[in-house]
Amino acid sequence: MERPRITVFDTTLRDGEQSPGCSMNVQEKLRMAQQLDRLGVDVIEAGFPIASDGDFEAVQAVAASIRRPVITGLARACTVDIERAWQALKNAARPRIHVFLATSDIHLKHKLRMSRQQCLEQARDAVRLAKSLCEDVEFSPEDATRTHTEFLCQVLEAVADAGATTLNIPDTVGFTMPAEFTELIQTIRRRVRGIEKLTISAHCHDDLGFAVANSLAAIAAGARQVECTVSGIGERAGNASLEEIVMAMRVRPDLYPYDTSVVSDRLYPTSQLLSEITGVAVQPNKAIIGRNAFAHEAGIHQDGVLKNPLTYEIMTPQSVGVPDSTLVLGKHSGRHALGLRCEQLGFQFERRELDEIYRRFVILADKIKTIQDHHLLELIRKTFEQMQRVPPAHVGEIPMVFAASASSGHSVSSAAYFSKPSALPLPVDPKIRDLPLNSKPDHHCEQEDYLWGV
Numbered sequence: 212m213e214r215p216r217i218t219v220f221d222t223t224l225r226d227g228e229q230s231p232g233c234s235m236n237v238q239e240k241l242r243m244a245q246q247l248d249r250l251g252v253d254v255i256e257a258g259f260p261i262a263s264d265g266d267f268e269a270v271q272a273v274a275a276s277i278r279r280p281v282i283t284g285l286a287r288a289c290t291v292d293i294e295r296a297w298q299a300l301k302n303a304a305r306p307r308i309h310v311f312l313a314t315s316d317i318h319l320k321h322k323l324r325m326s327r328q329q330c331l332e333q334a335r336d337a338v339r340l341a342k343s344l345c346e347d348v349e350f351s352p353e354d355a356t357r358t359h360t361e362f363l364c365q366v367l368e369a370v371a372d373a374g375a376t377t378l379n380i381p382d383t384v385g386f387t388m389p390a391e392f393t394e395l396i397q398t399i400r401r402r403v404r405g406i407e408k409l410t411i412s413a414h415c416h417d418d419l420g421f422a423v424a425n426s427l428a429a430i431a432a433g434a435r436q437v438e439c440t441v442s443g444i445g446e447r448a449g450n451a452s453l454e455e456i457v458m459a460m461r462v463r464p465d466l467y468p469y470d471t472s473v474v475s476d477r478l479y480p481t482s483q484l485l486s487e488i489t490g491v492a493v494q495p496n497k498a499i500i501g502r503n504a505f506a507h508e509a510g511i512h513q514d515g516v517l518k519n520p521l522t523y524e525i526m527t528p529q530s531v532g533v534p535d536s537t538l539v540l541g542k543h544s545g546r547h548a549l550g551l552r553c554e555q556l557g558f559q560f561e562r563r564e565l566d567e568i569y570r571r572f573v574i575l576a577d578k579i580k581t582i583q584d585h586h587l588l589e590l591i592r593k594t595f596e597q598m599q600r601v602p603p604a605h606v607g608e609i610p611m612v613f614a615a616s617a618s619s620g621h622s623v624s625s626a627a628y629f630s631k632p633s634a635l636p637l638p639v640d641p642k643i644r645d646l647p648l649n650s651k652p653d654h655h656c657e658q659e660d661y662l663w664g665v
C-alpha cells in the first residue's frame with residue numbers, strides 16, 4: 212500500500228525570520244530559499260509582503276527564481292494585504308496566497324474588536340478575493356486552538372466554500388497538547404462540509420515544548436501538510452522543527468508511515484547555513500542538528516557504540532548530513548573535497564573563486580589542522596567581504612557523499628561516532644581575520660595541480 216505523502220511547508224523565511232536576531236535581507240533570504248529547494252521542501256513561505264518593502268522584494272525575488280516548490284506569502288484578511296501579496300507572488304511558477312484572521316474570542320474582543328459574525332464574513336470575503344487572483348489559497352484561523360470549536364468549524368466551512376484549498380490549523384500560542392490536538396483535527400474532519408477535498412495543515416509553536424509532538428499528532432489524525440522551520444526558529448520559543456518532524460517519520464515508520472520529499476542528509480548543512488546567515492547558533496543538545504546530537508561522552512556509551520552503533524544510536528550522523536570523520540577537511544584535502552563541502556553548505560564557486568578560498572584554506576589548515584564547517588563558513592564570508600562581493604549560492608544538483616539514510620543500516624566506522632560534529636558558527640576567528648587576501652600558500656604549484664584532481 213502506498214504511504215500517504217506529507218507536504219512540508221517551510222516558514223523559516225516568514226515565521227522563523229520573526230524571531231529575535233533572525234531577520235534576513237533579500238540576498239540572505241534568496242540563499243536560504245535556494246538551500247530549502249535543495250532540501251526538498253514542498254512549500255516555501257518567503258515572507259509577509261505588506262510588512263516592509265524588503266519583505267516584498269524578498270518574496271518577489273524568491274518567487275522569480277525558485278521554480279520547483281510552491282512559493283507563498285502571508286496576508287491579513289484585507290484587500291490591501293492580499294493585493295500586495297499577489298503583486299509579490301504573481302511571477303511564481305506555483306504561487307499560493309496565505310490569508311489569516313484570528314478566530315478566538317480573546318483575539319476578536321481585545322485585538323480585532325469584532326464579533327464572530329464579522330470575523331466569519333471577513334474571512335470568507337478575503338478568501339474570495341484571494342481566489343479571484345490565485346488558484347491556490349491557504350487560510351489560517353489564527354489562535355485556532357483557543358477558538359470555540361463550533362465557531363472554528365463554521366469559519367473553515369465558509370472559507371472552504373469561498374475557494375480555500377488548504378485549511379491550516381495554527382496553535383499560535385503553543386497552548387495545545389497532543390491528545391487535544393488529535394481530537395480537534397478529527398472533529399474538523401467530521402464536521403466541516405467538503406473537507407475531504409481539501410488539505411488540512413498543522414502549524415505549531417513550542418511554548419510548552421510540544422510543537423513537534425502536536426504536529427505529529429495532527430498528521431496521525433489526518434493532517435497532510437505540516438508547517439515548520441529549520442532548527443525550529445520562530446516567534447518566542449519557536450516553531451515546530453522541520454528536522455525533528457522529518458526524522459521522527461524516518462526513524463519510526465511503524466508509528467508514522469508517511470513519506471516526505473525532504474532529502475534528510477541535507478538537514479544538517481541547511482541548519483548550518485541558517486546559523487551562518489543569522490549568526491544565531493543552535494543549542495548544543497538540539498535533537499538531530501545540535502553539536503552534541505551524535506557525540507558520545509560517557510565511557511559506557513562509547514564502549515557500547517564501539518561494539519555496535521545500534522546500542523546507542525537510532526540513526527546515523529550521515530543520514531542527517533553530519534560530516535563523517537573520514538571527510539574532515541585538513542591541509543591534505545584537495546580543491547575537489549573543499550568544493551564539495553562548500554556545495555553541501557550551499558555555495559557553488561567559479562574556479563577562480565574556489566582558488567582564492569582554497570589558498571586561504573591551506574594557510575588556515577597549516578595553523579589549525581582540522582577545518583570545521585564554521586571555520587569554512589567564516590573563511591568564505593571573510594573572503595567575499597574583502598572582495599566586496601556577495602557569495603554566490605548554489606542552485607544545481609550535486610552528488611552527495613553522505614548517501615546513507617536512516618533506514619540503510621549502520622555501516623559507518625566506529626571512529627565516526629567519536630568525531631564531534633562540526634561546531635556552530637562562532638565569532639570571527641582571529642586566525643582567519645588576519646589572513647592576507649592574496650596570500651599564496653607555501654606549497655609548490657605542482658602540488659596544487661595535483662590537489663585540484665583529488
Ligand SMILES: [Zn+2]
Nearest residue numbers: 226383414416
Ligand atoms: Zn506561527
